[in-house]
Amino acid sequence: MQETLRRLLTEVGEDPTREGLIDTPRRVEQSLKFLTGGYRLKLDDVINGALFTVEYSEMVIVRDIDFYSLCEHHLLPFFGRCHVGYLPNRKVIGLSKIPRIVDMFARRLQVQERLTSQIADALRDTIAPHGVAVVMEANHLCMAMRGVEKQNSATITSSMLGVLRDDARTRHEFLELIRYRSGGSPIREPLSMGMGCQPE
Secondary structure (H helix, E strand, O other), X not given: OHHHHHHHHHHOOOOOOOHHHOOHHHHXXXXXXXXXXXXXXXXXXXXXXXXXXOOOOXXXXXXXXXXXXXXXXXXXXXEEEEEEEEEXXXXXXXXXXXXXXXXXXXXXXXXXXXXXXXHHHXXXXXXXXXXXXXXXXXXXXXXXXXXXXXXXXXXXXXXXXXXXXXXXXXXXXXXXXXXXOOOXXXXXXXXXXXXXXXXX
């Protein structure tokens, strides 16, 4: 990979042998391996047995999970917050595993729509809850620093499964619970599956 990166530096008009760039291929290789580390993880290993039988029938929500990912169209970052909720069906998952699942799928080349669905599907397949909801809000640098150059736009996507898709009252409860952050500022409510970065 490092030799490819040296050729890339040359292609953009740089001198890969100058002082500031000598170690750049090595650093970029390390960075890319970290940012795409999700490909080398398996869901069972991430969860690591943290599934528990609990008599609890109310909603479980982990809110404001920071995430960073790379747009698969331009290899530029998109980042933001993820909100995950589910209605248990006799089984719950360790709370720390939910952010780890988010990271596992975010650390790949992604589009936000697929990322949102993958997180929801993983929870559904792992604990078979009555319902799952995932909402992601993100800023895309492929829209901010190139292309349309809209720095203040945000993309919101949602995936609702089971009762959270079929029952409006349950879905409304989830959206209300994630609507206000600790500082009291509302987040935008997802109206439908949004469209993230698209190739041009």
